Amino acid sequence: MKDKSIIFLVLTLVTGILGFAMGDFTGTQILRVLFIIFADLFIVSIIAKGLFSNNRQLRKIKVRK
Template sequence: MKEKSITFLVLALVTGVLGFALGNFTGSQILRVLFIVFADLFVVSILAKGLFSNSTQLKKVKVRK
């Protein structure tokens, strides 16, 4: 999911332009729904990058029992 954020951004922009700017045609409602889906996936992927990034500062520590 984290690697796909640029793809979701491009898809959201393309479907947003086609769905909202080109007027009313048969597939515009479908493109508007796809815009919402891709925009949501973009936001989720950006949050996943920020919250679950691989940090080199975290180290495994052995604990004695």
């Protein structure tokens, strides 16, 4: 998911332009729904990239019982 943020950004922009700037044709509602889905996935991927970017620094720590 972290590596896909650029793809989600491009898909969000394309579906947003086609869904909201074009006239009324049959696929407009589908493109608007896809815009919302891709925008949500883009935001989730950006948040995941920010939270889990330092995976190499994580270590196993033994916990005493």
